[in-house]
Amino acid sequence: MTDKHKLVVHFHSANGIYDNRSVWFWLDNCEGEDFPLVQVSSRESQSTIIFSREKSFARVDSANRDVVILGTEAEEVNILIRNDDFTFKTHEYRVRLYQGDNDTHVWIVEGDDTVYYSSQAVLTSTAHAFHDEHAFDMAVRSTEFDKKWGYSGWLGYRYSPLATEFKLWAPTAHTVELVIFENSTNDSPIERVISMVRGENYSPEHHEINDHGVWIAHVDGDLHDKAYMYRLDFTAVNSVGEENANTEEERVIHTSVDPYSRATTAGGERSVILSDEKMRPDDFEVSHGDDASWRVDNPCSAVICEMHIRDFSISPSSGVPRRLRGTYEGACIRGTKNIDGLSTCFDYLEKQGMNYVQLQPVASHYHHYNRVGHLQYNWGYDPTHYNVPEMSYSSNDEDPVSAILELKHMIQEYHNSGIGVILDVVYNHTYSSVTHPFQLTVPDYFYRMNADGSFADGSGCGNETASEKEMCRKYIIDSVMYWAQEFNVDGFRFDLMGLHDVETMNCIRESLDSLDPHILMYGEGWDMGSKLCANDKAKKNNAALMPRIGFFNDNVRDAIKGAEVYGNLKNGFVSHEPTESILAKAVLGSDELNPYDSPRQVLNYIEAHDNFNLNDLLIQLQSDDDELTHIERIELANGLNFVMQGMCFMQLGQEFLRTKLHPTGEDGEITVADTLRAMNSYNAPDAVNRVNWDNISLHRETVDFVRSLITLKTTDDMFAYDSYEQIREHVYVWSAMPDTGILGFDITGDDKRYRIIATTVSIPAHNVLKDFPGSHLVISNNALRIEKESIIDAYTLAIFEKIIE
Secondary structure, eight states: SEEEEEEEEEEEEETTTTOOEEEEEEESSSOOEEOOEEEOOOSOOOEEEEEEEEEEEEEEEOOTTTTTETTTTOOOOEEEEEOSSSBOOOOEEEEEOOOOOEEEEEEETTTOOOOOOOOTGGOOOTEEEOTTTTTHHHHHOHHHHHHHHHHHHHHHHHHESSEEEEEEEETSSEEEEEEEEESSSSSSSEEEEEOOOOOOOOTOOOOTOOOOOEEEEEEOOOOOOOOOEEEEEOOOOOOTBBBBSSSGGSOOOEOOOOTOOOOGGGGGGGEEOOGGGSOTTTTOOOOGGGTTTOOOOSSSGGGEEEEHHHHOOSGGGOOOOOOGTTTTGGOOOOOOOOOOOOBBBHHHHHHTTOOOEEEEEOOOEEOOOOSOOOOOOOOOSSEEEEEEEGGSSSOTTOOHHHHHHHHHHHHHHHHHTTOOOEEOOOOSSSSSSSSSSSHHHHHTTOBBBBBBBBBBTTTTSSBBBOTTSSSHHHHHHHHHHHHHHHHHOOOEETTTTSSBBBBHHHHHHHHHHHHTTTTTEEEOOHHHHOSSSSGGGOOGGGGGGGGTTTEOOOHHHHHHEEEEEETTEEEEEGOOOSOOOHHHHHHHTTTTTTTSSSSEEEEEOOOSSSSSHHHHHHHTTTEEEEEHHHHHHHHHHHHHHSSSSSSSEEEEEGGGTTTOOOSSSSGGGOOOOOOOOHOOOTTOOOOSSSSSSTHHHHHHHHHHHHHHHHHHHHGGGGGGGHHHHHHHHEEEEEOOTTTSSSEEEEESSSSSSEEEEEESSSSHHHHHTTTTOOOOOEEEETTHHHHHHHHHSEEEEEEEEOOOO
């Protein structure tokens, strides 16, 4: 967040009087200050109040009359419009300040008590002299707006060495210019400016040709490696088509990158044109259907390992050469080892046997810098360019094509090793609701808005995209298909999927099915936001409405390990919480916990990037444990994650006690701040988030135990039934009494039977095997004790196998 912000007050007088008017501004329990209004057009006057959040109180800076010092916690201020002696004053308005890096603009209409946050929303005020009830239709009457302006054809650019064609959907713009630069650097001068032409076809019933909201340009010549932008004019016009701008400064001009950018200059400042040939590495192949042999036929046999490109190899313990650490290339280099000579990174994943990796966001995201200009760590959930690979993970973040080539090379290497690549995609919000190309090209359309022009914020990130609107839905589908077709991606994890609508998610599934039905889809089905009806939300308890789309199973996550929710801790089964009955339902596919349509919709997990790692949570919950007990709890939790019916998800490192509790206190103490950072490390430094590959040396037995479970899950169909009919036929839970600390169940196949025991108490093996003669132990984290003393220790997972004659 920058130090200085602006509150810009736009005032519209009902009778056109703007002389002797000013803004009276105050914070709660503070004296007010006066700021003059200056008439800027025939329809409004403005006052700009610059403020800082560095101080703990409000005042006017004596050195700069226009700077108001606000407390760091100030989220709202108060204003009214008045004359010099208060004989004229308006209603007192409560203004919400924008909490990002952009200025706050508000519109006040004399005679209307509403604070408006959009120049289009304010025109719906009946007190406005230029009242237009349809001015905000793109936000609040989107069905009618979509019918009139929707377009289903291609958008972006289409390149050939002889000419390039551009299409931009911007129905509310009055004119659009295409600005082409001489090359693909940020300081490149303008080469030419081309006036784009609005499409001529109006066909609301046939959106494939309904291009009257599309701006088109055909440019001769070879434009490869040239940057471009769009310049859009939104200057208001009156009822006879005359612009309401008296000077050039009053014009409303937006300069924007292309929402459909495939590549950008450094920092994402300009879009870049690239030839298809230059975007494809020599060794890269796109394969779907039977040719994509690494994609599983049955999603329930998937073991998905979550990783972050930077965290994966940034530590010296990764053994990756320094210049490649934290990059796409570092994520696929072979032959890396830790200090003890054990395989790390790509070789480690291959050895462990996971059949998928899920990459935390690799689409271009907003870059945060500290006060001295250094790039700060960020997970990447601040999306800016949805179709552009993040350039900071490439070997040359100044070159628009490097990230594309290196990410494709990485994906190919994983495919060559039989590992699918899933992308974590963040279509539910954008980092900025002011400077994102969505807002710059079609203001107030791509987001869910309130009637006053403010942004709905179900994401908690300042805005939420309106996936239910036709062109937002089209954009998301186009983007997903671009990644699947251009980068040969094998699946998609949708961040905050519950903010999207059911129809959009089903449309994405249908589109991917046309390419390859084996491409995976799952997401966070949390119930978020209030703008969609309950039945329209892509949330977990609407799973039956979205066949073949998976959902994170947080019910079972919490039942196994416990949880940290908004700072509150609770125990799970491995800490003796009586959750046996929940786990019994999970063993049977969790359809009694949530209305799933099939087991392939169930994504079981105990750890992901959010909240405490498993290791760190159990340190908090069971601080008195000795080291052995602590490790055994972790092994039991891991074991349970693999034997539940459904898909299996894990975060890289949960099998070797990965921690984010990085001590910064005196003498290596963990401070309160360290603990809070471990709970939510989205912007914590590398010391917190990086993977310490030396841990695999310290916890070899746990790593080996998890590897054996991965093999079982990915190769034995008895742990991956894909229908509830099969589960009910083959899986039988024989022990799940609350407070016993014992979960026991059998899985019976055609020629063998498994008996699985998970226990938090020590029990004689005979007690649970007396009706299971002729069996042998195949997997356990405490095999020696079972085999030598016939005791199943507390915090043990044991899997016995019996051949059926």
